[in-house]
Amino acid sequence: MFQLKTAFIFLFGVLISLQSLTAQNIPSKQTSITPSEQQILKSYERWSKMKDDWPNLSRYKAANALVPPPSKNEKRVVFMGNSITDAWIRISPEFFKGKPYFDRGISGQTTPQMLIRFRPDVIKLRPSVVVILAGTNDIAGNTGPSSLEMIEDNLASMAELAKFHHIKVILCSVLPAYDYPWRPGVKPAEKIVTLNQWIKKYAEKNNLYYLDYYSSMVDERKGMKQEYTVDGVHPNKLGYQVMEDLVEKAIQEVLSRK
Numbered sequence: 211m212f213q214l215k216t217a218f219i220f221l222f223g224v225l226i227s228l229q230s231l232t233a234q235n236i237p238s239k240q241t242s243i244t245p246s247e248q249q250i251l252k253s254y255e256r257w258s259k260m261k262d263d264w265p266n267l268s269r270y271k272a273a274n275a276l277v278p279p280p281s282k283n284e285k286r287v288v289f290m291g292n293s294i295t296d297a298w299i300r301i302s303p304e305f306f307k308g309k310p311y312f313d314r315g316i317s318g319q320t321t322p323q324m325l326i327r328f329r330p331d332v333i334k335l336r337p338s339v340v341v342i343l344a345g346t347n348d349i350a351g352n353t354g355p356s357s358l359e360m361i362e363d364n365l366a367s368m369a370e371l372a373k374f375h376h377i378k379v380i381l382c383s384v385l386p387a388y389d390y391p392w393r394p395g396v397k398p399a400e401k402i403v404t405l406n407q408w409i410k411k412y413a414e415k416n417n418l419y420y421l422d423y424y425s426s427m428v429d430e431r432k433g434m435k436q437e438y439t440v441d442g443v444h445p446n447k448l449g450y451q452v453m454e455d456l457v458e459k460a461i462q463e464v465l466s467r468k
Contacts, residue, residue, distance in 0.1 A: 265326035266316050277312070280336050285465055286310040288332045290324055290368070291343040293317035294385060294444055302450040312337070320348045320356065321364035328368050333375050339464055340372050341421070341457060343382040345409075346443070349401050350393045358401065362408050369418060378464040380457070381413045383424040387443045388433025399432035421460045426452055 280286045287310060289295050295315025299306050306313060314331040316323070321344050332340050344365065348356040365381065372379045383406040387398050406424055413420035427449065429435045433442055438449030445453065 265323040266319070267327050267330060269316055270314055270327075270331050274330060274334065277335055280310070280338075284310050285339070286312065286335065286337040287339045287341060287461055288312045288314055288335055288337040289341045289343070290328070290332055291315040291341075292319045292324075292347050294346075295343055297444060298450055298453075301445075301447055302454065305450070305454050315343075318347060318352055319344075320353045321345060321361050321368075323353065325364045325367055328371055332368075333371065333377070337377055339378045339380060339461055340368075341380045341382060341461075342368055343384075343423075344368075345384045345405055346387060346398070346402065349384075349398045349405070350390045350396055352393075358405055358408070361405060362412070365409065366412060369412075369416065373416075378467070379413075379418045380421050380460050380464060381409050381418050382421040382457075383409060385443070385445070386424055386428040386432055386434045388429075388431050390443060391441050403432065419460050419464045421456060423453055423456060426456065 289298070289311065292315055295313060296317045298315065299313040305311075312335060316327075324342075324344055342365065345361045347353075348361045348364075369379045369381060384402045387402060390396055390398060402424075406422075410420045410422070412418070427434050427438050427445075434445075434449070438445055438452060440446045
């Protein structure tokens with residue numbers, strides 16, 4: 211109920227702003243749009259898209275339809291995540307080239323959205339392994355307030371779905387972040403530490419692989435090392451290289467397990 215009320219308040223503010231833009235004939239060839247007005251338009255476009263397809267099931271629908279069943283000896287891997295996973299294949303395409311690796315990240319997504327699309331974007335692709343990297347956008351409040359318990363429940367549900375379908379699970383630590391550029395003041399650093407502690411314990415208790423990106427990428431402020439990031443949250447090329455070495459080791463280890 212609180213999220214619905216918040217959404218209505220947000221939408222009302224956006225509509226008022228858009229009415230103002232319309233009254234000024236924005237956008238037009240003669241009138242420039244200020245950065246704040248651009249943000250309003252982007253927010254409205256994002257809200258409008260989410261209204262019609264909240265988990266963004268349409269993003270990979272066509273691509274998934276073209277994926278054939280795995281070949282006899284294929285060890286398919288699906289990467290489920292948010293913008294960190296979404297950008298991976300663009301910034302480091304050579305990591306995916308020639309491998310049975312499928313990037314199914316969607317920028318901005320939270321764990322409830324991923325849980326809804328877990329079946330079409332993971333299970334139906336019939337992978338041997340799923341790599342789940344999620345939770346930072348929940349902490350940022352991208353789709354409304356989320357407690358750590360809510361994030362944990364969604365991660366556990368994805369892991370349980372995968373195990374039920376005989377898919378080996380790699381649960382990744384949330385990457386370090388001192389602050390979020392799009393949501394300053396949230397102070398995520400300690401929350402990420404606490405969430406990662408839970409992910410590690412859950413993985414150990416349920417015989418899953420815990421992939422610790424965090425320890426290799428964190429700085430003294432509990433943010434991401436500057437040399438590994440473009441904005442304090444998203445990895446750069448070097449950051450992805452660190453992650454690639456770690457995830458390749460994890461994939462080989464879980465595939466060797468009986």
